Amino acid sequence: xxxxxxxxxxxxxxxxxxxxxxxxxxxxxxxxxxxxxxxxxxxxxxxxxxxxxxxxxxxxxxxxxxxxxxxxxxxxxxxxxxxxxxxxxxxxxxxxxxxxxxxxxxxxxxxxxxxxxxxxxxxxxxxxxxxxxxxxxxxxxxxxxxxxxxxxxxxxxxxxxxxxxxxxxxxxxxxxxxxxxxxxxxxxxxxxxxxxxxxxxxxxxxxxxxxxxxxxxxxxxxxxxxxxxxxxxxxxxxxxxxxxxxxxxxxxxxxxxxxxxxxxxxxxxxxxxxxxxxxxxxxxxxxxxxxxxxxxxxxxxxxxxxxxxxxxxxx
Amino acid sequence: xxxxxxxxxxxxxxxxxxxxxxxxxxxxxxxxxxxxxxxxxxxxxxxxxxxxxxxxxxxxxxxxxxxxxxxxxxxxxxxxxxxxxxxxxxxxxxxxxxxxxxxxxxxxxxxxxxxxxxxxxxxxxxxxxxxxxxxxxxxxxxxxxxxxxxxxxxxxxxxxxxxxxxxxxxxxxxxxxxxxxxxxxxxxxxxxxxxxxxxxxxxxxxxxxxxxxxxxxxxxxxxxxxxxxxxxxxxxxxxxxxxxxxxxxxxxxxxxxxxxxxxxxxxxxxxxxxxxxxxxxxxxxxxxxxxxxxxxxxxxxxxxxxxxxxxxxxx
Numbered sequence: 368x369x370x371x372x373x374x375x376x377x378x379x380x381x382x383x384x385x386x387x388x389x390x391x392x393x394x395x396x397x398x399x400x401x402x403x404x405x406x407x408x409x410x411x412x413x414x415x416x417x418x419x420x421x422x423x424x425x426x427x428x429x430x431x432x433x434x435x436x437x438x439x440x441x442x443x444x445x446x447x448x449x450x451x452x453x454x455x456x457x458x459x460x461x462x463x464x465x466x467x468x469x470x471x472x473x474x475x476x477x478x479x480x481x482x483x484x485x486x487x488x489x490x491x492x493x494x495x496x497x498x499x500x501x502x503x504x505x506x507x508x509x510x511x512x513x514x515x516x517x518x519x520x521x522x523x524x525x526x527x528x529x530x531x532x533x534x535x536x537x538x539x540x541x542x543x544x545x546x547x548x549x550x551x552x553x554x555x556x557x558x559x560x561x562x563x564x565x566x567x568x569x570x571x572x573x574x575x576x577x578x579x580x581x582x583x584x585x586x587x588x589x590x591x592x593x594x595x596x597x598x599x600x601x602x603x604x605x606x607x608x609x610x611x612x613x614x615x616x617x618x619x620x621x622x623x624x625x626x627x628x629x630x631x632x633x634x635x636x637x638x639x640x641x642x643x644x645x646x647x648x649x650x651x652x653x654x655x656x657x658x659x660x661x662x663x664x665x666x667x668x669x670x671x672x673x674x675x676x677x678x679x680x681x682x
Numbered sequence: 683x684x685x686x687x688x689x690x691x692x693x694x695x696x697x698x699x700x701x702x703x704x705x706x707x708x709x710x711x712x713x714x715x716x717x718x719x720x721x722x723x724x725x726x727x728x729x730x731x732x733x734x735x736x737x738x739x740x741x742x743x744x745x746x747x748x749x750x751x752x753x754x755x756x757x758x759x760x761x762x763x764x765x766x767x768x769x770x771x772x773x774x775x776x777x778x779x780x781x782x783x784x785x786x787x788x789x790x791x792x793x794x795x796x797x798x799x800x801x802x803x804x805x806x807x808x809x810x811x812x813x814x815x816x817x818x819x820x821x822x823x824x825x826x827x828x829x830x831x832x833x834x835x836x837x838x839x840x841x842x843x844x845x846x847x848x849x850x851x852x853x854x855x856x857x858x859x860x861x862x863x864x865x866x867x868x869x870x871x872x873x874x875x876x877x878x879x880x881x882x883x884x885x886x887x888x889x890x891x892x893x894x895x896x897x898x899x900x901x902x903x904x905x906x907x908x909x910x911x912x913x914x915x916x917x918x919x920x921x922x923x924x925x926x927x928x929x930x931x932x933x934x935x936x937x938x939x940x941x942x943x944x945x946x947x948x949x950x951x952x953x954x955x956x957x958x959x960x961x962x963x964x965x966x967x968x969x970x971x972x973x974x975x976x977x978x979x980x981x982x983x984x985x986x987x988x989x990x991x992x993x994x995x996x997x
Contacts, residue, residue, distance in 0.1 A: 399974070421973045430973065554952045620965070627942035628952070637869045637943070644974040650935070652972065656965040658736045658745065659714070 368502065368577055369437075369458055372482045376435050376462040377418075379480075379588050383464065384420055384433050386592045390599055394425030396433065401642045403438050414440045415458075419645040422466075423652070427473070427603045431466035432648030438641070442485065445638045449631075456486040456497065461506070462588070463632065465649040466595075471513040471615035472602040475560070475622065476595050477649070478508035479632065480588045502577065504584045505567035508591055509546055510598075511560030511622060513615040515671050517681075519598045520561050524681040526594035527564045527587070534583045539682075542566045547678035552625045557675040559625045563594075614668050617660055619651035626650065683817065683892055684752075684773055687797045691750050691777040692733075694795075694903050698779065699735055699748050701907045705914055709740030711748065716957045718753050729755045730773075734960040737781075738967070742788070742918045746781035747963030753956070757800065760953045764946075771801040771812065776821070777903070778947065780964040781910075786828040786930035787917040790875070790937065791910050792964070793823035794947065795903045817892065819899045820882035823906055824861055825913075826875030826937060828930040830986050832996075834913045835876050839996040841909035842879045842902070849898045854997075857881045862993035867940045872990040874940045878909075929983050932975055934966035941965065 384396045399421075403414040417436030422428050437460035447453060461481025468475065482504050486497040510523045524543070531538035546565035551558055564587060569580045626633050626649055636646035662668030699711045714736075718729040732751030737743050752775035762768060776796025783790065797819050801812040825838045839858070846853035861880035866873055879902060884895045941948050941964055951961035977983030 423973060430971075432973070554958055623938060623969075624942060624962075627939060643869055647939075647971065648973050650971040652970060654938075654969045654971070656745075656962065656967060656969070658738060658747070658963050659959040 368581065369460065369482060369484060372504075372581065373435075373437055373460045375585055375588070376460065376480060379585075379591075380418065380420065380433055380435050380462055383462075383592060384422075386596055387422065387428065387431065387433070387466065390596055390603070391422065391425040391427045394422050394428065396420040396422045399645075401645065403436075403440075403642065414438055415460075417642065417645060419642070419648065421648055425469075427468055427470070427599060429467050429469040430648075430652040431464070432645070433462070433464040433466075434645050434648065435462045436460065436641070436645065441488075443638050446635065450485075452485065452501075454488050455500070456488055458484040458486075459635075463649075467619070467651045468599065468603070470603055470605060471607050471611045472516075472605040473599055474510045474512035474519065474602075475619075475651075476508070476510055478506070478588075478591050480504075480506035480584050482584075502570070503567070504569040504577075504580045506584055506587065507542065507546055507563060507565035508587065508594060509550055509560055509563035509565065510595075511618075512671060513618050514611070514667055515561075515674055516598075516602070519601070520679070520681045522597060523561075523563060523594050526590050528682055530586045530590040531564070531583075533586060534579070538566075538583070539564075544678075550625065551629075552621055553629065555621060555624065557621075557672070558678060559622060559675075561674060561681070562678060613655065614662070616651075616653050616655040617657060618671075619654045620656045623650055623654055683896065684775065684797060684799060687819075687896065688750075688752055688775045690900055690903070691775065691795060694900075694906075695733065695735065695748055695750050695777055698777075698907060699737075701911055702737065702743065702746065702748070702781065705911055705918070706737065706740040706742045709737050709743060711735040711737045714960075716960065718751075718755075718957065729753055730775075732957065732960060734957070734963065736963055740784075742783055742785070742914060744782050744784040745963075745967040746779070747960070748777070748779040748781075749960050749963065750777045751775065751956070751960065756803075758953050761950065765800075767800065767816075769803050770815070771803055773799040773801075774950075778964075782934070782966045783914065783918070785918055785920060786922050786926045787831075787920040788914055789825045789827035789834065789917075790934075790966070791823070791825055793821070793903075793906050795819075795821035795899055797899075817885070818882070819884040819892075819895045821899055821902065822857065822861055822878060822880035823902065823909060824865055824875055824878035824880065825910075826933075827986065828933050829926070829982055830876075830989055831913075831917070834916070835994070835996045837912060838876075838878060838909050841905050843997055845901045845905040846879070846898075848901060849894070853881075853898070854879075859993075865940065866944075867936055868944065870936060870939070872936075872987070873993060874937060874990075876989060876996070877993060928970065929977070931966075931968050931970040932972060933986075934969045935971045938965055938969055 399419045402416040415438035419434045421432045439458040442455045442457045463479045465477045485501040528539040542564040546562040549565045714734045717731040730753035734749045736747045754773040757770045757772045778794045780792045800816040843854040857879040861877040864880045
């Protein structure tokens with residue numbers, strides 16, 4: 368499963384980068400291949416690595432990253448606590464993307480699809496005969512607009528729902544709610560964005576084999592460009608003012624706050640000796656913090672804030 | 683002691699704000715008085731509050747805050763763990779400041795002086811007859827330059843040392859080292875700035891009464907303007923380029939990373955239901971994150987980074 372899924376995200380990275388480059392029309396992704404230095408768990412092969420792809424200063428995209436990585440080793444203490452397990456070896460691979468467009472009318476998007484395996488440490492790591500004691504999928508995709516176009520929110524969620532419904536009618540409402548819960552900027556008492564899907568610990572059950580979960584997770588992965596690109600196409604050439612741009616940069620500040628204070632993915636990367644520049648590529652290019660900023664009553668800016676105060680059923 | 687120290691930081695706030703306004707020449711601090719809503723521990727008086735003062739868009743200071751607060755209540759679970767105690771009531775008051783100048787030649791400065799008391803919960807909170815089971819002072823001041831002027835680093839540290847030496851010749855080396863240790867941006871493997879002083883848990887001992895600690899902490903508080911203003915005066919009118927400004931904004935990103943990922947003061951504020959805008963006034967006004975940015979070899983920018991890789995003995 369790990370090889371099959373890693374193959375999938377390699378292909379998906381190519382596909383997504385191509386889709387984004389095509390609509391940008393100017394900038395190309397630059398690629399960095401990196402190794403994760405780790406000799407724990409007696410790994411002769413090291414601790415894995417990744418393929419980071421970053422786009423900057425495009426016509427449409429100001430900054431964005433579409434990264435894959437596959438890392439393995441001894442589960443760090445902090446992660447043992449998080450997973451409530453003792454000593455274990457782990458393997459984790461995934462694709463993670465964050466795209467910050469230049470035009471404040473185009474929403475920021477985030478997506479991630481990942482697979483995790485844990486092994487009994489008493490079995491041999493290097494021979495491939497390790498005993499998998501646990502494995503699961505996780506991931507999702509979510510949208511963060513700076514100005515609200517309800518039809519865009521509807522389109523994004525409808526695409527998520529269509530992908531989910533092919534597998535189970537319960538999935539969309541369940542993972543939509545988990546997304547609203549997860550991307551909650553608790554200290555601000557508001558959502559990071561208008562949500563989408565978030566799922567984690569998708570493990571084998573009586574109803575769902577790991578193969579079924581693979582099919583579901585890749586279905587969502589395949590829906591990403593359909594969910595996002597039509598919105599980009601519709602909004603990328605809208606005019607905007609310097610004030611609207613300032614508003615976007617202030618809201619990007621909330622994105623930074625969520626990622627650095629609350630996001631478990633960022634935490635996982637920092638704690639497992641991940642590549643800092645690949646983890647923090649999610650941070651926006653230009654950001655502002657004003658003291659005690661509030662949008663004007665009745666403004667378009669206030670409309671977005673209102674929507675973030677309480678999750679909306681977009682469908 | 684708590685009333686005496688709170689009186690001190692109220693006066694110090696006035697003094698520091700006046701010193702900063704005078705050198706700015708244009709902007710004035712705006713003041714927000716706030717209450718902390720908290721009915722825990724049966725407090726009839728609520729949970730305290732504070733006086734936040736923020737300066738924005740000055741001639742010299744782009745954004746800065748000089749805040750005092752005094753909060754009390756039931757110690758939250760997360761803080762019980764941090765202090766390794768069970769249920770307790772607490773009182774905390776302090777002055778906290780962060781100043782972000784416009785000109786990249788002028789360093790950012792941070793300072794904080796605080797006093798903490800913990801009470802036996804079996805005693806009555808509202809009558810003033812609570813039993814203090816523990817009390818301590820904490821604080822310090824530290825400098826974050828974007829360009830290195832060694833004479834400024836020396837001046838700042840010399841002022842810190844002079845204040846310390848009046849009390850104990852061991853204090854400067856000890857609290858200088860603690861500052862280097864505390865303001866370490868572990869995920870970047872570099873210091874946030876060039877340090878200064880950091881002390882915490884200054885409790886009564888055979889050698890030092892709480893009165894002695896009060897004298898020491900207020901000595902440091904009184905030294906703040908002497909440590910910082912001469913540097914501001916010397917650098918505020920130096921010319922700078924757009925590239926130097928960009929470098930400043932990129933480095934401010936590291937400041938944000940430290941404050942949101944590592945800073946215990948920020949964490950304490952977020953966990954004890956502090957006023958978010960007062961806590962996060964420390965975040966810089968304009969910030970940039972570039973992917974995998976490195977200063978040119980041999981440049982002035984690289985000189986700063988080198989100095990941050992390993993603490994320097996400035997004196």
